[in-house]
Amino acid sequence: xxxxxxxxxxRWQYLNHIRKTKGPxxxxxxxxxxxxxxxxxxxxxxxxVIGAGGLGCEILKNLALSGFKNIHVIDMDTIDISNLNRQFxxxxxxxxxxxxxxxxxxxxxxxxxxxxxxxxxxxxxxxxDFYMQFQMVVCGLDSIEARRWMNATLVNMVDEENPDxxxxxxxxGTEGFKGQTRVVFPTMTPCIECQLDLYxxxxxxPLCTLATxxxxxxxxIEWAHIIAWxxxxxxxxxxxxxxxxxxxxxxxxxxRAEEFKIPGVTxxxxxxxxxNIIPAIASTNAIIAAxxxxxxxxxATSAAPALGFxxxxxxxxxxxxxxxxxxxxxxxxxxxxxxxxxxxxxVDPRWTLQELVDSLATNAxxxxxxxxxxxxxxxxxxxxxxxLEEKTRPNLEKTLREGLGxxxxxxxxxxDPAFPALSFKFFLRFT
Amino acid sequence: xxxxxxMKKEQQKKDNDEAAAGGKxxxxxxxxxxxxxxxxxxxSPDLNELSLGSTMTTEFPDPDNILEFxxxxxxxxGQYTGGKFTFSFNMSPSYPHExxxxxxxxxxxxPNIDLEGKVCLNILRxxxxxxxxxxxxxxxxxxxxxxxxxxxxxxxxxxxxLRQSRDxxxxxxxxxxxxxxIRGVQYDRVLLK
Numbered sequence: 369x370x371x372x373x374x375x376x377x378x379r380w381q382y383l384n385h386i387r388k389t390k391g392p393x394x395x396x397x398x399x400x401x402x403x404x405x406x407x408x409x410x411x412x413x414x415x416x417v418i419g420a421g422g423l424g425c426e427i428l429k430n431l432a433l434s435g436f437k438n439i440h441v442i443d444m445d446t447i448d449i450s451n452l453n454r455q456f457x458x459x460x461x462x463x464x465x466x467x468x469x470x471x472x473x474x475x476x477x478x479x480x481x482x483x484x485x486x487x488x489x490x491x492x493x494x495x496x497d498f499y500m501q502f503q504m505v506v507c508g509l510d511s512i513e514a515r516r517w518m519n520a521t522l523v524n525m526v527d528e529e530n531p532d533x534x535x536x537x538x539x540x541g542t543e544g545f546k547g548q549t550r551v552v553f554p555t556m557t558p559c560i561e562c563q564l565d566l567y568x569x570x571x572x573x574p575l576c577t578l579a580t581x582x583x584x585x586x587x588x589i590e591w592a593h594i595i596a597w598x599x600x601x602x603x604x605x606x607x608x609x610x611x612x613x614x615x616x617x618x619x620x621x622x623x624r625a626e627e628f629k630i631p632g633v634t635x636x637x638x639x640x641x642x643x644n645i646i647p648a649i650a651s652t653n654a655i656i657a658a659x660x661x662x663x664x665x666x667x668a669t670s671a672a673p674a675l676g677f678x679x680x681x682x683x684x685x686x687x688x689x690x691x692x693x694x695x696x697x698x699x700x701x702x703x704x705x706x707x708x709x710x711x712x713x714x715v716d717p718r719w720t721l722q723e724l725v726d727s728l729a730t731n732a733x734x735x736x737x738x739x740x741x742x743x744x745x746x747x748x749x750x751x752x753x754x755x756l757e758e759k760t761r762p763n764l765e766k767t768l769r770e771g772l773g774x775x776x777x778x779x780x781x782x783x784d785p786a787f788p789a790l791s792f793k794f795f796l797r798f799t
Numbered sequence: 800x801x802x803x804x805x806m807k808k809e810q811q812k813k814d815n816d817e818a819a820a821g822g823k824x825x826x827x828x829x830x831x832x833x834x835x836x837x838x839x840x841x842x843s844p845d846l847n848e849l850s851l852g853s854t855m856t857t858e859f860p861d862p863d864n865i866l867e868f869x870x871x872x873x874x875x876x877g878q879y880t881g882g883k884f885t886f887s888f889n890m891s892p893s894y895p896h897e898x899x900x901x902x903x904x905x906x907x908x909x910p911n912i913d914l915e916g917k918v919c920l921n922i923l924r925x926x927x928x929x930x931x932x933x934x935x936x937x938x939x940x941x942x943x944x945x946x947x948x949x950x951x952x953x954x955x956x957x958x959x960x961l962r963q964s965r966d967x968x969x970x971x972x973x974x975x976x977x978x979x980x981i982r983g984v985q986y987d988r989v990l991l992k
Contacts, residue, residue, distance in 0.1 A: 531804035572925040576951040667801045704829040747862045759862040781827040
């Protein structure tokens with residue numbers, strides 16, 4: 369690489385120094401110097417960032433400044449005025465515009481030579497062919513549902529015959545002063561679904577407390593939100609972003625608080641409780657995004673050991689003191705996503721479902737004697753409960769392709785009372 | 800790039816793992832799988848009627864959607880004996896991170912169920928954990944009919960009645976189940992016969 373300020377080489381001077389320096393942890397360069405071509409591979413990889421919000425802004429900036437040159441970003445949201453205190457790629461004049469587009473344009477402007485492709489849509493709008501183009505996925509999300517979807521998609525994409533199908537997933541998350549970074553090598557290390565139990569469910573107050581003995585301003589607001597709204601239905605459906613709706617809840621909560629002599633109900637508290645707003649802390653986002661991008665760089669360059677195969681979870685606590693702990697989370701054998709991967713099942717499309725059921729009992733790799741079978745959208749046959757058994761029994765007489773409309777490569781999930789904790793996934797291969 | 804693939808092959812060799820090929824389409828979602836698994840598991844028999852006993856049945860309005868069903872409870876013990884109560888169950892794609900949404904479909908006189916059908920059961924709200932299953936919720940609902948609980952009231956009047964006089968409460972339950980009204984509130988008739 370020629371040194372010149374024109375192509376921004378000076379910018380990479382320190383990064384290249386780290387990458388060129390031999391250390392005990394960079395095995396791929398054991399016996400040779402890092403060549404310019406090898407340094408170049410970083411810029412040739414394509415990386416996907418999911419989310420262009422609090423974490424996403426930091427992640428995009430960090431990746432661009434770490435030498436990644438082809439970045440895609442997906443975010444379905446538009447910029448809200450309340451984002452501006454921490455989502456530093458956005459300005460007041462950007463309010464209402466797509467987060468992905470504005471963030472991409474901003475970073476492209478500031479970091480020479482980086483190409484950021486924005487996608488102003490949901491992650492679910494893309495299929496596996498789209499995700500196949502990336503070498504790595506970095507998630508800066510605030511939704512568990514989106515994480516679970518992305519995780520399941522990446523686990524499902526792993527194809528034994530295609531080394532490029534395995535995409536490392538780096539997942540950052542923050543809540544107030546706490547945060548976490550996780551690295552998942554789909555099918556190899558514990559996935560997001562394996563770790564689902566770690567998410568603390570949203571703290572909730574017993575319904576009866578709300579209904580009878582509120583003690584805190586939040587109780588009055590939740591009462592207005594859950595009980596009063598449904599009794600009176602002032603508007604057809606609750607829109608948490610409509611000031612008129614929030615005002616209605618606020619007034620209700622206020623009069624209830626007066627009745628019980630509870631101080632502290634305000635409009636902004638009402639908004640916060642109803643929308644479940646957890647204050648986002650800019651420094652937490654910065655720390656977690658830095659950690660995510662650090663892992664991305666280490667995986668992409670092998671410059672140092674990354675999270676993943678040994679320790680795979682870094683938790684950060686900044687609320688009472690500053691503390692981080694990195695540990696190894698174990699893979700769950702009965703994980704609904706990565707516990708059993710789809711195996712091919714050879715079937716004759718002219719078989720009836722009954723014949724498929726019979727074959728599962730004799731098939732050496734299955735041996736399921738009392739199977740219940742579903743596809744993603746159709747209950748083919750369920751043995752329990754009785755009402756479902758009766759409704760799905762007629763399917764047993766139908767043929768797989770003509771009668772039930774099953775397709776080649778369709779995934780089916782099979783459960784059996786003999787293996788209560790397990791589920792088996794197969795994809796059909798027509799003979 | 801880290802040599803992930805060769806590490807995977809090594810791991811598989813060590814674990815004697817069978818190869819799974821990719822390229823499948825229309826995958827089953829995790830929420831569905833958890834519910835399906837629950838239907839025939841001996842340890843957590845969510846929907847298995849054999850273990851639900853004779854007082855409860857489930858009905859799936861759309862058999863292809865196992866995330867929605869109706870549970871019918873016909874208590875054979877306690878003050879609500881002779882009644883038939885139905886509850887709608889609704890699992891979101893976030894299940895089991897989020898608890899199932901459960902509503903009583905009749906307007907009934909019960910200290911822990913309000914007039915809109917909302918149920919005060921700890922594991923449906925503040926004490927839900929992803930390790931819990933539908934069976935735990937169903938057992939909890941059954942228990943509410945055996946032992947209505949005056950200390951967690953949603954229907955405050957009913958709870959006060961229960962606390963002050965069990966006999967009076969029992970009369971009110973009988974009256975309400977037959978479609979009578981109590982303090983100006985008309986309840987749904989839920990008697991089996």
